[in-house]
Amino acid sequence: MTSRCDVAVVGAGIAGLTAAALLADQGLEVVLLEAHSQSGGCAGTFRRGPYTFDVGATQVAGFEPGGSHARLFRHFGLPLPAARPLDPGCSVRLAGEPELIRLWRDPERWRQERQRQFPGSERFWQLCAWLHHGTWGFAGRDPVLPPRNAWDLGQLLSALDPGTLASGVFATATVADLLVLCGCGADHRLRRFLDLQLRLYSQEPADRTAALYGATVLAMAQEPLGLWHLQGSMQRLSEPLEQALTAAGGQLRLRHRLTGLRRLGLGWQLEGQGPGQRSFRLEATEVVCSLPPQALPQLLGDALPAGYDRRLSSFPDPSGALVLYGAVVRERLPADLGLHAQLDWADPGSLFVSLSAEGDGRAPAGQATVIASVFTPARPWFDLAEPAYQQRKQQAMAGIQAGLRELLGLEPVDWLHAELATPRGFAGWTGRPFGFVGGLGQHPSRFGPFGLASRTPLPGLWLCGDGIHPGEGTAGVSLSALMACRQLLAARGRELRLRETPVAAPGSG
Numbered sequence: 001m002t003s004r005c006d007v008a009v010v011g012a013g014i015a016g017l018t019a020a021a022l023l024a025d026q027g028l029e030v031v032l033l034e035a036h037s038q039s040g041g042c043a044g045t046f047r048r049g050p051y052t053f054d055v056g057a058t059q060v061a062g063f064e065p066g067g068s069h070a071r072l073f074r075h076f077g078l079p080l081p082a083a084r085p086l087d088p089g090c091s092v093r094l095a096g097e098p099e100l101i102r103l104w105r106d107p108e109r110w111r112q113e114r115q116r117q118f119p120g121s122e123r124f125w126q127l128c129a130w131l132h133h134g135t136w137g138f139a140g141r142d143p144v145l146p147p148r149n150a151w152d153l154g155q156l157l158s159a160l161d162p163g164t165l166a167s168g169v170f171a172t173a174t175v176a177d178l179l180v181l182c183g184c185g186a187d188h189r190l191r192r193f194l195d196l197q198l199r200l201y202s203q204e205p206a207d208r209t210a211a212l213y214g215a216t217v218l219a220m221a222q223e224p225l226g227l228w229h230l231q232g233s234m235q236r237l238s239e240p241l242e243q244a245l246t247a248a249g250g251q252l253r254l255r256h257r258l259t260g261l262r263r264l265g266l267g268w269q270l271e272g273q274g275p276g277q278r279s280f281r282l283e284a285t286e287v288v289c290s291l292p293p294q295a296l297p298q299l300l301g302d303a304l305p306a307g308y309d310r311r312l313s314s315f316p317d318p319s320g321a322l323v324l325y326g327a328v329v330r331e332r333l334p335a336d337l338g339l340h341a342q343l344d345w346a347d348p349g350s351l352f353v354s355l356s357a358e359g360d361g362r363a364p365a366g367q368a369t370v371i372a373s374v375f376t377p378a379r380p381w382f383d384l385a386e387p388a389y390q391q392r393k394q395q396a397m398a399g400i401q402a403g404l405r406e407l408l409g410l411e412p413v414d415w416l417h418a419e420l421a422t423p424r425g426f427a428g429w430t431g432r433p434f435g436f437v438g439g440l441g442q443h444p445s446r447f448g449p450f451g452l453a454s455r456t457p458l459p460g461l462w463l464c465g466d467g468i469h470p471g472e473g474t475a476g477v478s479l480s481a482l483m484a485c486r487q488l489l490a491a492r493g494r495e496l497r498l499r500e501t502p503v504a505a506p507g508s509g
């Protein structure tokens with residue numbers, strides 16, 4: 001049977017949930033299609049025995065007043081989920097060094113830490129801070145990037161101010177260029193630290209990360225911004241968005257996998273597999289797609305314009321991820337690490353480690369979950385025959401556990417639980433082609449004004465998610481959803497302004 005709606009939103013990760021809730025709240029008839037049996041996508045969770053594991057995202061930005069999640073939750077009249085600020089935001093261990101570099105939440109404490117760790121680098125940090133101030137104010141005025149028509153351009157121009165224009169001089173520079181400019185080009189230790197931190201958010205090291213993007217990444221852990229650890233699980237972020245959607249009359253259809261997207265008259269026809277392998281059809285005037293852009297060729301087939309197809313295939317492959325989900329007795333963990341750490345590690349690669357906090361709902365009392373993720377080229381994992389795949393998986397698991405022995409002192413007997421997800425697992429969980437994660441990367445040729453637009457060349461097809469400005473992370477994809485919804489509504493002659501509904505302050509968990 002075919003059903004109809006104003007807007008079909010595809011994918012109930014944070015981007016799709018946000019877009020669907022915003023449009024339903026504006027009175028549009030919205031259907032949100034989600035392949036999985038739960039929402040959240042890369043910011044979802046799964047249970048194993050007594051443990052709750054965050055699948056991908058483990059920490060959130062954008063909870064500060066004026067931050068993207070804070071603004072959107074206020075708009076929906078919802079309190080932010082209970083969360084504790086991370087201090088340090090991250091503890092970084094460089095290869096062969098016993099001491100940790102701690103990204104303290106207090107800016108002054110962080111200044112003292114970095115001056116001690118990286119003497120002579122203060123000019124670099126000051127330049128980054130100046131660039132961040134220019135671009136952050138701009139980002140808060142909801143620019144449309146990259147612009148594709150007069151309305152987009154108007155939104156972009158009205159978000160500019162002298163600070164943004166001045167920092168725009170660095171639009172094509174990389175973070176490594178800033179190092180050279182500030183006389184720190186030969187500081188290999190600083191460079192290694194930056195490579196580790198930047199890759200977490202931009203998929204790229206310092207010599208391939210846009211300076212304007214990197215400057216904000218490097219300010220992320222400190223007040224007035226900051227990073228938060230959610231009480232319960234990452235699912236606490238998607239649940240209220242689901243509520244906002246259904247309260248506004250929108251529908252979330254779980255276990256509905258989109259397989260084809262066709263133009264039909266002035267609108268769209270969506271086809272796919274519903275529960276019990278039953279096929280479904282849905283007609284929509286417009287479609288907001290939150291899937292990675294690499295999914296579009298298969299969904300659109302011949303409907304994809306050749307030039308757009310070439311543009312999509314010109315993007316290099318994003319990374320895949322290897323993620324170890326484990327659990328240990330808490331007293332086996334170092335007490336002074338904080339909840340997030342990075343280890344410069346060779347095989348299978350540098351680790352990003354997230355620990356649960358006592359009483360945060362992820363592990364029984366006295367135990368902790370340990371999640372360690374590593375970027376990996378995704379495609380090679382799909383070429384392997386089953387025995388070779390299993391062998392490679394075991395090697396990766398052993399390499400990650402060796403890293404965790406180095407960082408946390410965990411011995412093989414300490415593991416109460418340990419399992420590994422590869423890009424194959426991520427492809428299955430998130431429906432992302434090759435399990436790609438993290439968007440298109442923030443190389444100067446692909447970030448902001450040079451990135452992929454939410455407005456596609458196909459009328460009534462809009463994109464959001466981590467391939468769209470401002471990029472990966474739950475805070476970023478929420479903004480991409482807001483941008484696409486503002487464009488969609490503007491095309492209908494309507495303006496979307498976020499409300500400042502007073503809500504109760506969030507608990508600290």
Ligand SMILES: Cc1cc2nc3c(=O)[nH]c(=O)nc-3n(C[C@H](O)[C@H](O)[C@H](O)COP(=O)(O)OP(=O)(O)OC[C@H]3O[C@@H](n4cnc5c(N)ncnc54)[C@H](O)[C@@H]3O)c2cc1C
Pocket residue numbers: 010011012013014015016033034035036039040041042043055056057058059060061256257258259290291321323373429430431432437438464465466471472473474475477
């Ligand atoms: C290992 C890892 C660690 C990370 N750590 C952090 C972190 O600490 N902090 C942070 O902010 N971000 C982090 N991120 C990034 C963050 O999780 C993502 O950028 C963000 O969650 C992406 O949201 P999205 O809505 O764009 O996409 P997704 O979360 O991928 O959502 C897309 C949704 O679409 C569904 N879907 C796919 N195909 C179909 C189809 N054909 N039909 C219907 N539905 C479909 C999927 O099931 C999924 O629910 C991490 C990511 C990974 C992988």
